[in-house]
Amino acid sequence: MADLMQLVTILGIGVGLAMDAFAVSVVSGSVFRELKVVHVLRMAFFFGAFQAFMPLIGYAAGQTVADYIEHFDHWVAFALLVIIGGKMIIEALKFEQVEKRAQDPANLMVVLTLSLATSIDALAVGITLSLVTDSILRAVAAIGVITFVLSYAGVQIGRRARHFVEGKIEILGGVILIVIGLKILLTHLLTGSAAV
Numbered sequence: 001m002a003d004l005m006q007l008v009t010i011l012g013i014g015v016g017l018a019m020d021a022f023a024v025s026v027v028s029g030s031v032f033r034e035l036k037v038v039h040v041l042r043m044a045f046f047f048g049a050f051q052a053f054m055p056l057i058g059y060a061a062g063q064t065v066a067d068y069i070e071h072f073d074h075w076v077a078f079a080l081l082v083i084i085g086g087k088m089i090i091e092a093l094k095f096e097q098v099e100k101r102a103q104d105p106a107n108l109m110v111v112l113t114l115s116l117a118t119s120i121d122a123l124a125v126g127i128t129l130s131l132v133t134d135s136i137l138r139a140v141a142a143i144g145v146i147t148f149v150l151s152y153a154g155v156q157i158g159r160r161a162r163h164f165v166e167g168k169i170e171i172l173g174g175v176i177l178i179v180i181g182l183k184i185l186l187t188h189l190l191t192g193s194a195a196v
Contacts, residue, residue, distance in 0.1 A: 009180060010139045014146035016176035017125060019088065020118040021047040022150040023170050028105040029158025039106045044151035046111050050119035052144030058126020059136045074188035077128040081181030084121045088174030125177075128184075 025043065028035065105111055122143065129139050 014143040018147040018150045022154040025151040025154025026158035029155035040155045043105045044148045046115040047151040048144040048148030050115040051147040052140040054119045054122035055126030058123045059130045062127035062130025078181040078185040081177045085174040085177035092170035
């Protein structure tokens with residue numbers, strides 16, 4: 001049961017983190033309708049790879065301080081996820097962000113820049129993962145695959161839905177991360193365990 005709950009939490013974090021990349025993919029699909037399949041696959045690959053790699057860096061950083069904060073690690077995990085989720089919600093409400101993101105994803109440098117920009121939050125989530133799970137490889141694999149799939153799907157949705165869902169997607173991602181943060185905090189406070 002604990003393994004199932006850990007998997008559900010990791011999948012939830014993966015979906016929450018992927019929402020930035022998904023939103024950018026939706027915008028790319030709506031603005032650049034002539035994207036070839038190879039461009040879409042490359043964008044999805046880099047989005048997924050960056051989202052998987054950044055938590056590894058955060059995890060390594062979190063492991064170095066885990067012993068020092070083990071008595072309040074649940075509060076750290078909660079705070080990080082609420083801050084990241086709140087930031088995603090606030091940014092989703094800024095209409096000008098759509099225009100800033102509408103850069104040609106057929107250009108490799110643009111894709112790398114967007115990949116880095118959409119994965120910064122994953123760095124902080126890696127610190128959170130170091131506090132709540134010992135299965136970092138499973139976690140980053142799930143995050144990478146989820147981001148790849150949602151990024152590819154996002155372009156296809158963008159071609160059909162235009163800008164209709166972009167802001168709503170980021171809000172959903174932010175809400176998911178905040179809910180997971182609350183779950184981690186409540187689980188620790190009610191059971192005395194910080195594990196997800």
